[in-house]
Amino acid sequence: MSRRTLQQALALTESTALLRRYFVVNGFDGALTMLGILSGFYLGEVADTRIVISACLGAAVALFMSGLSAAVISEAAERKRSLAEMEQAMGKSLQQSAHGTAARLTPWLVGAVNGLSPLCISLLILSPVFFYSPDMRYSPLLTAMSFGLICLFLLGIFLGRIDGSHWLLSGLKALFVGIFTLTIILLLE
């Protein structure tokens, strides 16, 4: 599958904005889920990083599968309907055309972004826990939580670039969501 085919599929189905939206929305899901689990472990004073890794990896894989399957199923149905409407308007089958290819390919592209976005962000946030060894002089949970807040800030900057607002303001808004989430978790404990 060539790069041109992918670009054509995205152009024909006008899905570029959808991919951006899914990347940010599910990236937020991944970052906030990791922040929630990590803060829970931190407050529960769980010191064994293997338990933290198992729980967080489980959640990250679940987010990946949820993002992938939900997007593929819903987008496939949407594209099928859209193609059928276009076939009716054209009065012929479009299965062998670029539109048919795009209708089959786009759900998987959207699903990949929808699933990989939270997975990659979760793995990035977990990296201080993965690479931690007892002789290192940092708190793996606090460092990972800081990574989570940084990821939220970066996602905010990305959103700011899309809507043309100030990058710092947009980044701080997203960061506030993370800090607010942590505050709620702290208050619940």
Place this chain on the structure above:
Amino acid sequence: MIKLTGVVLDVLKPHQPGALEFANSIAQCREGLVVNLVVVEMDEKTHSLSIEITGPDIPLDNIESVINDMGGSVHSLDEVQVVNDNSD
């Protein structure tokens, strides 16, 4: 040898790809092709086009195939220009 040097096609296509990409794809079929695309009518989901193509030797089958690949369909061949070229 008879060569096709000009043709006007009546084509129906979905809104995407746009007129420029549609014309570009047709022009890419062979070097020297000049494509003049006019949107005659626009419906909710389709565009009716009049496409005038000129060139030294128009590959009509290739062009129809490219139009089909892009989701369009040729409704009729409205004008044709051929030359008897013995220079080959």
